[in-house]
Amino acid sequence: AQSVTQLDSHVSVSEGTPVLLRCNYSSSYSPSLFWYVQHPNKGLQLLLKYTSAATLVKGINGFEAEFKKSETSFHLTKPSAHMSDAAEYFCVVSGPFSGNTPLVFGKGTRLSVIA
Amino acid sequence: EPEVTQTPSHQVTQMGQEVILRCVPISNHLYFYWYRQILGQKVEFLVSFYNNEISEKSEIFDDQFSVERPDGSNFTLKIRSTKLEDSAMYFCASSPGQGIVGSYNEQFFGPGTRLTVL
Numbered sequence: 001a002q003s004v005t006q007l008d009s010h011v012s013v014s015e016g017t018p019v020l021l022r023c024n025y026s027s028s029y030s031p032s033l034f035w036y037v038q039h040p041n042k043g044l045q046l047l048l049k050y051t052s053a054a055t056l057v058k059g060i061n062g063f064e065a066e067f068k069k070s071e072t073s074f075h076l077t078k079p080s081a082h083m084s085d086a087a088e089y090f091c092v093v094s095g096p097f098s099g100n101t102p103l104v105f106g107k108g109t110r111l112s113v114i115a
Numbered sequence: 116e117p118e119v120t121q122t123p124s125h126q127v128t129q130m131g132q133e134v135i136l137r138c139v140p141i142s143n144h145l146y147f148y149w150y151r152q153i154l155g156q157k158v159e160f161l162v163s164f165y166n167n168e169i170s171e172k173s174e175i176f177d178d179q180f181s182v183e184r185p186d187g188s189n190f191t192l193k194i195r196s197t198k199l200e201d202s203a204m205y206f207c208a209s210s211p212g213q214g215i216v217g218s219y220n221e222q223f224f225g226p227g228t229r230l231t232v233l
Contacts, residue, residue: 105158
């Protein structure tokens with residue numbers, strides 16, 4: 001079985017400071033990993049994905065994540081937070097096969113950005 | 116940019132009533148999904164649908180639930196007799212479904228329907 005654990009339910013940062021949202025995964029085989037973001041009253045939007053290519057993955061809006069197999073982690077980072085980054089972020093795992101398999105979500109981390 | 120839409124945004128119903136949640140997936144997509152998120156809990160997979168039939172379903176998706184693509188554009192989730200514990204945010208998603216094994220087809224999500232069962 002696959003699962004993800006998001007270590008923080010809420011993270012608050014000041015605008016212009018770095019963002020770190022932590023995620024650990026559990027999978028019995030090489031997983032595909034994703035970060036999705038949800039802004040208020042909007043759908044879930046894919047930020048970035050890891051599918052067994054480069055371990056450092058760059059996504060939209062300056063976000064990136066690094067797949068660390070030894071630590072079973074896939075933390076999301078951004079060098080400098082912007083007010084528009086305030087949203088709910090979900091770490092997600094899926095199987096390594098054809099990408100129409102169900103996604104397994106973490107509980108989410110709410111990011112607040114303070115001016 | 117094409118997007119998945121869902122209606123209504125909020126549905127309130129009485130326990131035991133039937134509800135139908137509606138989704139319009141992106142037009143050239145082939146796979147369709149429903150997920151739900153009970154308040155304070157994880158987003159959970161319910162069902163996937165391809166070629167006019169269910170391709171995979173979770174333990175949550177019992178006989179009270181059904182899905183349908185009635186007219187080639189809408190994708191619906193029906194709950195026959197709602198229970199209090201069905202109160203949740205329901206997300207529809209679609210993916211292109213093309214590509215080779217080992218590739219990833221992004222699932223595009225709608226904004227969700229908040230279902231409240233009283």
